[in-house]
Amino acid sequence: MARAGEGVSVTAEFTVQPAHQGAPGLAHGGVLATALDETLGSLNWLLRTIAVTGRLETDFVRPVPVDTVLHLDARITAVHGRKIYSTATGRIGGPEGPVAVRADALFIEVKVDHFIDNGRPAEIQAAMSDPDQVRRARAFEVNP
């Protein structure tokens, strides 16, 4: 669950589960990168922009044990044309705790056709007949 913060920013928490292990008792880096990607991606909703991750550069600063709550904080740093630059940190031991992971990202704005043209037809059909998904996609429509 991500919450809007000041400016174009969000905070979120992610609890590392046993299924997220890489090394014994520690979170897999790919899962931590996913938590960062998801948090960064939720910023684009605040811009009312449909965007996909083009680049995600991740620093793994401290090991993150299973059962740890990762306190995520993400914000937009710049927007240039279709390019949205953002940055995020993940802290352990509390929202003011030491940084365990951080990421810089570049999201690229796309049309909804990006998903319709490239997604597997079965899932696209299911999404289009799901009123919640359609409402979510229409939320980005600015035409009257």
Ligand SMILES: CCCCCCCCCCCCCCCC(=O)SCCNC(=O)CCNC(=O)[C@H](O)C(C)(C)COP(=O)(O)OP(=O)(O)OC[C@H]1O[C@@H](n2cnc3c(N)ncnc32)[C@H](O)[C@@H]1OP(=O)(O)O
């Ligand atoms: C009915 C269904 C309902 C659906 C309702 C949907 C709801 C909303 C869902 C949201 C979903 C979020 C999901 C979470 C986040 C993922 O997990 S997204 C999944 C992972 N990401 C991907 O799959 C993206 C795959 N990549 C691509 O499709 C294409 O490379 C892209 C990103 C669309 C860009 O291609 P393009 O549109 O042809 O754009 P292109 O001209 O190449 O680049 C545009 C600009 O970005 C720059 N750029 C592009 N890539 C890079 C890069 N990697 N590094 C540096 N610069 C780059 C270019 O240099 C260019 O810069 P300028 O020349 O404008 O200065």
